[in-house]
Amino acid sequence: MKARVFVTLKPSVFDPQGRTIAEALHSMGYAGVGDVRQGKYFELEVDAGSPEKARALASEVADRVLANPVIESYRIEIE
Amino acid sequence: MKFAVIVFPGSNCDHDAYHAAKHVLGHDAEFVWHKETSLKGAEVVILPGGFSYGDYLRTGAIAQFSPVMTAVRAFATAGGPLLGICNGFQVLCEAKLLPGALLRNKDLKFHCEHIRVRVEQTDTPFTLRATRGQVLKLPIAHGEGNYVADPATLDALESQGRVTFRYCDAEGRVTEEANPNGSLNAIAGICNEARNVVGLMPHPERACESPLGSRDGLVLFDSVVASLASSGALTA
Numbered sequence: 231m232k233a234r235v236f237v238t239l240k241p242s243v244f245d246p247q248g249r250t251i252a253e254a255l256h257s258m259g260y261a262g263v264g265d266v267r268q269g270k271y272f273e274l275e276v277d278a279g280s281p282e283k284a285r286a287l288a289s290e291v292a293d294r295v296l297a298n299p300v301i302e303s304y305r306i307e308i309e
Numbered sequence: 310m311k312f313a314v315i316v317f318p319g320s321n322c323d324h325d326a327y328h329a330a331k332h333v334l335g336h337d338a339e340f341v342w343h344k345e346t347s348l349k350g351a352e353v354v355i356l357p358g359g360f361s362y363g364d365y366l367r368t369g370a371i372a373q374f375s376p377v378m379t380a381v382r383a384f385a386t387a388g389g390p391l392l393g394i395c396n397g398f399q400v401l402c403e404a405k406l407l408p409g410a411l412l413r414n415k416d417l418k419f420h421c422e423h424i425r426v427r428v429e430q431t432d433t434p435f436t437l438r439a440t441r442g443q444v445l446k447l448p449i450a451h452g453e454g455n456y457v458a459d460p461a462t463l464d465a466l467e468s469q470g471r472v473t474f475r476y477c478d479a480e481g482r483v484t485e486e487a488n489p490n491g492s493l494n495a496i497a498g499i500c501n502e503a504r505n506v507v508g509l510m511p512h513p514e515r516a517c518e519s520p521l522g523s524r525d526g527l528v529l530f531d532s533v534v535a536s537l538a539s540s541g542a543l544t545a
Contacts, residue, residue: 239412243457244415244457244491246413246415246416246455246491247413247417250417295370296366298367298370298403300402300409300457300459301410301412301457
């Protein structure tokens with residue numbers, strides 16, 4: 231089973247990389263793009279009996295390692 | 310007095326810290342590889358600067374799980390003086406030994422320069438020989454020193470007097486221009502609630518001898534030596 235974990239900075243945390251990308255896009259004329267937030271994407275091969283267990287495992291790993299809860303939040307997709 | 314300098318794969322200021330402790334101050338110092346489980350009887354522990362684990366995932370994120378960190382955590386919990394410098398500060402935050410986190414510098418640039426910090430608190434083992442308001446000229450060398458914490462944590466740090474160092478200008482004024490990385494409240498260093506764990510982004514160990522442009526970093530080392538001498542040695 232595959233778990234996809236998307237980690238992003240919390241909305242309250244300033245993302246200077248996202249801001250710089252947005253400014254570059256605006257200077258290129260992409261007026262239709264508003265704010266940009268940069269994040270991280272992880273694919274985990276998980277050995278779990280059910281999608282629920284896979285999600286629980288991915289969630290534990292994200293809490294402990296993949297994301298820093300002080301600055302980041304995450305969401306998980308199971309496939 | 311014995312200093313332990315923890316060495317993670319990718320640490321690159323370990324020798325600077327060792328040199329300051331051993332050759333400048335004349336104390337015993339030992340490197341402790343991250344796979345060790347004992348601090349070899351050290352009375353002061355330093356997590357040095359560098360790029361532990363290549364800064365993979367997040368700065369300091371992987372180092373917090375190194376075997377030696379169990380001993381470091383126990384040392385800190387027992388009240389031992391623990392100093393995290395630059396990447397060491399990032400490791401302390403990831404390990405939750407200090408609150409908050411260090412993000413990419415606001416201007417996205419790696420800053421390698423001398424800056425000034427103001428000593429805000431003199432009741433930590435690493436600042437007791439300094440005077441409150443003293444301005445130190447120290448080098449910084451980091452891309453991710455932008456201190457952030459949620460408003461409640463920031464309030465607690467301020468109300469409990471745990472902001473140990475703040476970026477300032479040569480006259481000790483905290484200004485936006487003097488803040489090299491966008492840190493909230495111009496925070497350059499903090500301590501834990503028990504005040505024995507201190508982390509800072511600037512490099513005091515690289516400012517202990519005149520040829521290096523400043524000797525202002527010596528006060529941190531002198532302080533911890535004085536602190537241990539007065540309290541009776543505490544052994545890990």
